[in-house]
Amino acid sequence: MSYAGPEFEPPPARRPRRRLIAVVGGALVVGALAGWLVVQGSGPGSDGGGSAASGTATSSGTASASSTPSAPSAPSSSSSGSDDGKPAPAPTTAASSGPLKGKVVVIDPGHNPENFQHTAEINKKVDIGTGWKECDTTGTSTDDGYAEAEFTLDVAHRLRTLLERQGAEVKLTQDADRPFGPCIDERARIGNEAKADAVVSIHADGSGAGNRGFHVILPGEVRAGAADTRAIVGPSRELGASIAGNFVRATGSAPSNYVGDGTGLVTREDLGGLNLSTVPKVFIECGNMRDTKDAALLTSGAWRQKAARGISDGIVSFLRG
Template sequence: MSYGSFPPSSGRRGGTLAVVLAALIPACFAGWLLWSSFGGQDPGQDDGKPGGSGLPTASSTSSPSPPPAGPPSDAPAKSLKGKVVVIDPGHNPNNRDHSAQIARRVDIGTDKKECDTTGTATNSGYAEASFTLDVARRARTLLEARGATVKFTQDGKREFGPCVDERAEIGNKAHADAVVSVHADGAGSGERGFHVILPKSVRGGGADTSAITKPSRRLGERLLDAFAEETGSEPADYIGDGSGLNVRGDLGGLNLSTVPKVFIECGNMRDAKDAAHLTDARWRERAARGVARGITDFLNG
């Protein structure tokens, strides 16, 4: 509404105006008293109580807060006091500078394999070893907040490795209640999704997984469900039957373990769509929530 100028009023109009004002002033005062009786609030404004108008107010029509980075977890913060968890961040950022050392072959019970590898990377050069450390550290924070004692096989400070046999031994010596080895895959472009690797029942040399296959499967199933829910990711479409669970007997980290242990391949770094998630810090936080929740669900039965 614009405000224009008014023509000068005559004396008669001035008398009329005085009468009108004399009538309005008491009415306005009465209105003020009514307004005060409602605590300064419009009695028709919807304040969440009976009798409100239900009409939007200035505050109810303001811009909504931005959505959270990921779906909220429905899992209660169950206590893990007294539980020991070992997280095994796959590979090591320094492995690339020690090719001879990590190429050394070690005994995995049923065979011999390289001490370790450099891991894979996205097409833009984001290394798997950097990804695994970031997710592992985030998961450690969540698990420690629930009372767990969390140990790492490496925290990016070692010159290289450790070798796969030593990674297994770290979990064994800790008498871990659960061990999760965090990885990301390097499959072909167009192949998407995550999967959990379970130990096969093997026996030979220093390997004997007969006591851990069943609890490891339970750990893997809890991890699969929690990771899918927290990240919104689908089980890999290029592994096995699409269930997201893959049983292997050729990994030293599993063959030599005497405590429940699984691997999780969080996505395919060589696929552009998966890589967009893996390189996103907000998504990695969701991945860490999935790992921590899966472990928590397993340890709480």
Template sequence: MRFDRDDYSLVDEPSGTAPTRRRRGTAAALALAAIVPLGFAGWIGWHAAADDHGSRSGADTAQASLTAGGSGASTPDGPDAAGGSPSASASSSSAAPPTDRSGAVTTGRPLAGKVIVIDPGHNPGNVDYPRQINSTVFVGNGSKACDTTGTSTNSGYSEARYTLDVARRLRALLQSEGAKVILTQDGNLPWGPCVTQRAQIANAAHADASISIHADGAPGSDYGFHVILPAAVHTGGVDNRSIVGPSRTLGLDLRAAFAKATHERYATYINHGTGLDVRSDLGGLNLSKVPKVFIECGNMRNFGDAARMTSPSWRQLAAQGLASGLTAFLAR
């Protein structure tokens, strides 16, 4: 949101040799008849276990020790919201398919081995903790509020609810492609976390990419989405210069994929309608050590954008666009 964004002040092989003596043919045939079904059953069991293993996905979230709060997983916002796929366990006498350091099966899944951090902007509970979220944190080139409440549509649908719903939908899509996905908060914290901690979560995970999901609060006549890229910041013990280039590539991939999936136009009010903005005042970008961008998915104060963002089906399109952009970037 514009007025207080980011820091705001997402085989069977029985060889079957012929018997050497005719009188043993019947016994050999009976033995073979018994072995083949058993071998075929074992083959089916292995593949069932492999398929079950491939569908496994965990709902990884940031540790509650970063801020006060519980650690329970929340259900998505609204009846149409998408969640992560359920965990399952399988037993098999055969060896499990190979997995990587993220626990994802490494066969045939484009994001296997990738770690992605999704940062749902703000927190629905922030409004109840003004003292905590208004405390200041150092972001390298200045101080910012720990977090803010975010914006909302004119009818009261909050940015924090929107970002959390899209983040959960995006998580499910990325996990289905084999990625390990971490959310900076999943409705399991009473407020925050602070913008500094949101960056630290991705850094600690050595994420391959990180995205912070937001919506803007510009004047009602303005509309469209834009991606915020990090400017180089090298001061106050902070140096993000190594991630500026890859973050721009990530931003370009996300801009193209989001526009294609949602048919949302580039923001009419930012940087001459290019759909891109470069900023040095956002702690989440200044402090990042991994490729990271923000996306403002639309203007919640604009009637058309608000109608889209309050639609569960459009939020699913938004998540699909973000997933496609991240996949394009990580496939390079």
């Protein structure tokens, strides 16, 4: 997603009280980030770095790195999908007996391929507890026109297959099966009503050229109107840290060099999809569509399979404890 637009405005200036939370989350991924340093010379995204360079379309998040415990190891789901660029085939019924049997995962593919045809509808504002935001946005795209909404659906389909093969019940908030949206408040409600054990919203950023790498957005502590994230801040941080560490291992991509202070973790309090969630939920920005090197990864089917595997491994690790 691009940080341009009402729902995706730049994160607010950091506040000291958030740093304690960020240090805890950052500590969980530092082991995986160290592993990335070993492979950065040859892996995709190797010059994405971990420096805190300022972005042209966003400001720095609130996460910070720590030098203690390593990220939890995750059971690999690499055998559940294909790295040839094609989505894995549909799971068999035997998947219901996998390690995630009884778990519900909601995948939220960001935006909708048809949003651009329904600007009046997606511009209507909805209540996110702390204020009012537009229903949705069109998302961003690469310079060559590969739309974020197309990217998010492709990764969502790959991720669904991997998780269903682990035995999870998987629901999508949208599958290009509706004319627009859903709105950000409805996206949160879908996860809440499903009583999901984990929700992941998939995006790609639209920041300035030279800004590279992925980052996972965690909910901040919000209590206002219909929003009350106090119960989910902790588990969401664990989910996000697990995904970040496994994303590094699966893709070889670097954490963002423009938000997150090199940890790959950012805490925000201005996103309706997080503010209104009552179940553990995170966003992942898989890369920056406006950077040519990141765009080369995002447009690769083989890399998208790796991205789906990294997210899947992170979810599996989180749900298995």
